[in-house]
Amino acid sequence: MAFMMSDELLGTFVPIVVYWLYSGLYIVLDGKAMDNYRLHTRAEEDVKNIVSKITVVKGVLIQQAFQIAVSLSLFTIISDDSGTVKAQPSLLVMVLQFLVAMVVMDTWQYFIHRYMHLNKFLYKHVHSKHHTLVVPYAFGALYNHPLEGLLLDTVGGALSFLVSGMTPRTGIFFFSFATIKTVDDHCGLWLPGNILHVFFSNNSAYHDVHHQLYGSKYNFSQPFFVMWDKILGTYMPYSLETRKEGGFEARPIKKN
Numbered sequence: 001m002a003f004m005m006s007d008e009l010l011g012t013f014v015p016i017v018v019y020w021l022y023s024g025l026y027i028v029l030d031g032k033a034m035d036n037y038r039l040h041t042r043a044e045e046d047v048k049n050i051v052s053k054i055t056v057v058k059g060v061l062i063q064q065a066f067q068i069a070v071s072l073s074l075f076t077i078i079s080d081d082s083g084t085v086k087a088q089p090s091l092l093v094m095v096l097q098f099l100v101a102m103v104v105m106d107t108w109q110y111f112i113h114r115y116m117h118l119n120k121f122l123y124k125h126v127h128s129k130h131h132t133l134v135v136p137y138a139f140g141a142l143y144n145h146p147l148e149g150l151l152l153d154t155v156g157g158a159l160s161f162l163v164s165g166m167t168p169r170t171g172i173f174f175f176s177f178a179t180i181k182t183v184d185d186h187c188g189l190w191l192p193g194n195i196l197h198v199f200f201s202n203n204s205a206y207h208d209v210h211h212q213l214y215g216s217k218y219n220f221s222q223p224f225f226v227m228w229d230k231i232l233g234t235y236m237p238y239s240l241e242t243r244k245e246g247g248f249e250a251r252p253i254k255k256n
Contacts, residue, residue: 006073007167008075008139011023011071011075012067014175015172015179016068019141023183026187027138035247039189040135049132051132053140056139059129066146074158078162086167088167092167098174100163101166102178102225105160105224107228108160109152109221112152112156129145130144131141133211134212135188135207135211137188185203185222190204190247200224203214205240205250206219207219215252218235239251239253
């Protein structure tokens with residue numbers, strides 16, 4: 001199949017470009033003024049994270065290479081050899097496809113993510129790599145073991161695409177949005193006026209709780225909703241407190 005500048009090709013590469021542009025925006029803005037919105041101090045980031053940022057960049061690029069390979073393979077398998085471009089459905093249908101894809105992705109990622117914590121072998125040899133970033137930051141969102149990246153993100157994305165029935169063109173927007181949401185959840189900042197925090201309770205503070213030792217068995221949901229955590233009793237509520245040194249801290253609220 002010749003992809004040329006097709007929707008399939010754009011759907012494969014645009015989310016990757018979005019990942020680096022959006023996470024790069026946080027790097028550009030990361031001046032001292034941002035310390036008032038950080039969920040951890042810079043000192044905590046330096047001390048608690050046990051992997052260098054260069055290593056994180058390399059790890060993310062490796063995962064994205066896997067994503068490219070799987071995405072192009074999937075589009076090759078499901079493509080129409082006649083070269084006919086699939087017509088876009090109505091706006092209402094696309095919105096419904098978005099919602100279905102979000103629920104499918106959340107469901108897949110919740111159960112795989114949770115199992116990687118419960119299975120000691122998988123946690124030690126696979127998922128713990130992501131948790132070397134105790135203090136998350138934007139471009140570390142997809143820093144995972146390649147196997148985790150394949151199972152959690154790549155397969156989860158493929159299932160979301162197939163089950164929702166969206167076209168490759170709709171997929172460009174869905175996966176770009178999912179990428180922005182994932183990066184934002186790992187940005188380590190609580191910014192005023194963040195529209196994603198208005199519409200989603202699964203946010204940077206919610207996911208930060210999961211990255212801490214006290215929350216490692218809670219708040220598995222990602223990247224959109226928190227429904228599975230609430231349904232299955234793995235939801236850890238928290239309060240957002242102002243830190244003396246500046247910024248915020250997500251503190252767990254003890255359950256009765």
